[in-house]
Amino acid sequence: MGRKHLEEITLLRGLAIIGVVAIHSHPPPLSLGFLGLNKLYIEELSKFSVPLFIFISGLVLTFRYTGETIVYTDFLKRRFEKILIPYLAWSGIYLLYRYLYKSETFSLFAIAKKFLIGSAYFHLYYVFLILQFYLLFPLFLRLIQRFKNRKTALLSIAAALNLIFIAFYESTLLIPERLPRRIFIFWIFYFILGAVIGGDLKNNKRSAADKISYKLLIPLFAASLIYLLAPAGLPLGSKLDVFWLMKKTFFYAALFILLSYKLASESNFPTHNIALKPITSLGKYSLGIYLAHLIILEPLSTIILNRNLLFILTLSIAWFFTKTVSNLPYGHLLVGKINNSDT
Known part of the structure; x- marks a missing residue:
C-alpha cells in the first residue's frame, strides 16, 4: 500500500506560484544594463513555474487514480468543478477589467x-492547457500502466517528443507564441514525469527522482543554469527572449523539478514546518493567487516602480484575498477549493 498523503506537493505548489508572480512582476527589460540583466535573470530563473504546475498535476492525478476504476464523466465533473467555474468567473472579471480599465x-x-x-487575459491560457490534460488523462494513465516496467523508455520518448516540437517552434517564424503555449504536446514531458512518479508513489516504489543521486543531479542542474543564463545577452526582441518553450528552458525546468521534488520528499517536510509555512500557505491557495494576481499587479505597477517590492505586495495581497474569499460561503466558486496534497 502506498502513501495516502503527499505533503511535499503543497510546498511545490508554493514554489510554482512564487515563480509565476516573479515572472509577471519582472517583465523583459528594454535594455541590458545592470538592472536590465537583473530583470532578465529573474524572469529566466522563474521559468520552472508552469512546468512545475503541470508536473504536479500529472503526479497528483496518477497518485489519486492508479489502481482505481475511472468513471470518465465523474472524473471530469470533479476536475471541472475544481477549476472550470473559477476560470469562467475570472474570465468575465478580466474582460470587465479590460473594458473599464483599458477601454x-x-x-x-x-x-x-x-x-x-x-484568452480573456494572457495568463488564463494555463487553464485551457490543463483542461486538455484532464480530458486525456485516462489515456495517459493507461500509457503509464502499459510502460510500468519501461519507465525510462517512456520518459525518453516523452522528452524527445517535447524537444522535437520545441525545436520546430524555435526554427520557424510562422507560429505565433500564443498557439504552442496552449497545446498540451509542448508540455507533455512534465506531465508524464509527474505521472510516472505519482504511479510509483501509489505503489510504494522508488520514484524516478529517488533513483538519481545528488552527485549526478546537482552538476546537471548547475550545467542547465549555465545553459539557461549564458544566452541572456541575446538581442532584445529575439524570439528566444519572449517565449519560454525553449530547449534551454526545458532542461532547466526538468532538472529543477527533479531536484526540488527530491529535496522536498526526502527531507520529510511537514506542511506545518515554521520555516516553510509561508511557502506552503501560498501553495494551499495557489489557484486563487494565480487567477487573481494580475488584476492586483497591473494597477500596483503604475504606482510602485520597485519591481521586487511590487512582487512582494502582489503575492501578499493575492494570498490574503484568496484566503479571505475561500472562507466565505461559495467562495470556492471564485478562488477554487483549497488545495489538498493528494487531490
Missing part, C-alpha cells in the same frame, strides 16, 4: 472565443 471593447464572438481558449 477595450469586444464583439460577442470575440468574447465567446476568449472564454473558450483562455
Whole structure:
C-alpha cells in the first residue's frame, strides 16, 4: 500500500506560484544594463513555474487514480468543478477589467472565443492547457500502466517528443507564441514525469527522482543554469527572449523539478514546518493567487516602480484575498477549493 498523503506537493505548489508572480512582476527589460540583466535573470530563473504546475498535476492525478476504476464523466465533473467555474468567473472579471480599465471593447464572438481558449487575459491560457490534460488523462494513465516496467523508455520518448516540437517552434517564424503555449504536446514531458512518479508513489516504489543521486543531479542542474543564463545577452526582441518553450528552458525546468521534488520528499517536510509555512500557505491557495494576481499587479505597477517590492505586495495581497474569499460561503466558486496534497 502506498502513501495516502503527499505533503511535499503543497510546498511545490508554493514554489510554482512564487515563480509565476516573479515572472509577471519582472517583465523583459528594454535594455541590458545592470538592472536590465537583473530583470532578465529573474524572469529566466522563474521559468520552472508552469512546468512545475503541470508536473504536479500529472503526479497528483496518477497518485489519486492508479489502481482505481475511472468513471470518465465523474472524473471530469470533479476536475471541472475544481477549476472550470473559477476560470469562467475570472474570465468575465478580466474582460470587465479590460473594458473599464483599458477601454477595450469586444464583439460577442470575440468574447465567446476568449472564454473558450483562455484568452480573456494572457495568463488564463494555463487553464485551457490543463483542461486538455484532464480530458486525456485516462489515456495517459493507461500509457503509464502499459510502460510500468519501461519507465525510462517512456520518459525518453516523452522528452524527445517535447524537444522535437520545441525545436520546430524555435526554427520557424510562422507560429505565433500564443498557439504552442496552449497545446498540451509542448508540455507533455512534465506531465508524464509527474505521472510516472505519482504511479510509483501509489505503489510504494522508488520514484524516478529517488533513483538519481545528488552527485549526478546537482552538476546537471548547475550545467542547465549555465545553459539557461549564458544566452541572456541575446538581442532584445529575439524570439528566444519572449517565449519560454525553449530547449534551454526545458532542461532547466526538468532538472529543477527533479531536484526540488527530491529535496522536498526526502527531507520529510511537514506542511506545518515554521520555516516553510509561508511557502506552503501560498501553495494551499495557489489557484486563487494565480487567477487573481494580475488584476492586483497591473494597477500596483503604475504606482510602485520597485519591481521586487511590487512582487512582494502582489503575492501578499493575492494570498490574503484568496484566503479571505475561500472562507466565505461559495467562495470556492471564485478562488477554487483549497488545495489538498493528494487531490
